[in-house]
Amino acid sequence: MNQPVENLTHTLGTVELRIPCKAEWVAVARLAAAAVANRLNFSIEDIEDVKLAVAEACTNCIQHAGGQQIQIVCETEPDALTVHVRDFGRGTRPEAIASRDDEPRLGVFLIRSLMDSVEYDAHPEGGTTLVMTKKVSG
């Protein structure tokens, strides 16, 4: 049931989204990521994993970075989806979060166990971008 190769041009592209840095808006990012992931040949399970990872990344921004907005960029490649989640606050790098509890680190562990690769980019002007990629399995 693989998508024919000629359809790939319809699935390659970039979707950008900015949501307010508030919990009520996370569902919008989840749905957008799911809709993009669905354009690739992702299985249900993989789409759910992407949704969960995006939600975790946004939640980390809301709980630990602050700032006004969160930027979500979904980039599709023929065999993978890369999602960038950027905060405009204090950043979400685990080592940058001075916190006694394990929550933010757990969020990242969870993302790592759902996605194929996870990286951080720190911005000199403030905030971090979490870059996570999931390959289409199969």
Add this chain to the structure above:
Amino acid sequence: MQQHTDEERWDRRKTRETFARFARAKKRPGDPEYERLRSELVVAHLNLVRYLAVKFANRGESLDDLIQVGTVGLLKAIDRFDLDRGVEFTTYATPTIVGEIKRYFRDKGWAVKVPRRLQELNLAVNRTIEKLSVKLGRSPTVGELAQTLNASEEDILEAQELGQAYNLLSLDTELSGEGDKKSQTLQDYIGTTDADLALLEDKANLERAFEVLTGRERVILYLRFYESVSQTEIAKRLNVSQMHVSRLQQKALEKLRHVLQE
């Protein structure tokens, strides 16, 4: 509540110490300390299991079940964890616990049920939009649809957006990737009414009905519907007029209809 605060007091240092003692006890067969430390480690990390299980709770399985399978993952992680590798236990345990939870969904054939559920919800949403529009005299909101259908707003939106489109897995996708065990495929889970079987029945009925036709009528129907030959062409082959073929075809079909209706 008491237990909760106890767990919070489990810091990374204490975890490492306990694992060191646990590793030593493992080397002394029959040491009761081994089981005691093992349960201590399990209890200390139940919060982690719970935290992770909650994240998967919206996928339609009960939280209790997820915590249970997650705990199995925790046990595996505790038994396999090696302090010398220098990673923290939570780092090591998270993928193991998540893996166990995800395997549980796979074993339940969850990936097959979800698109079906979304497609059903998609149909239900469309029906409900009609009903509510009539009742309210205006187009309903997503919130009203969610309430009527007892689903979350995100579910409604997702069903509308993805209900028709969700990619189904290939039927040959292996569901459990557990090493040497022979994996089951989706095909193994699926039972449907066999369309070919119904077709076979139709075919048997039709064959009986054909017996009432004359030889010429049978030839005409055969050429017309099985070979898709035009009436003009049939007329040429049978050396009769096209009008005659048309009449014979008409008559033959009426005969068949009559027999099949009995």
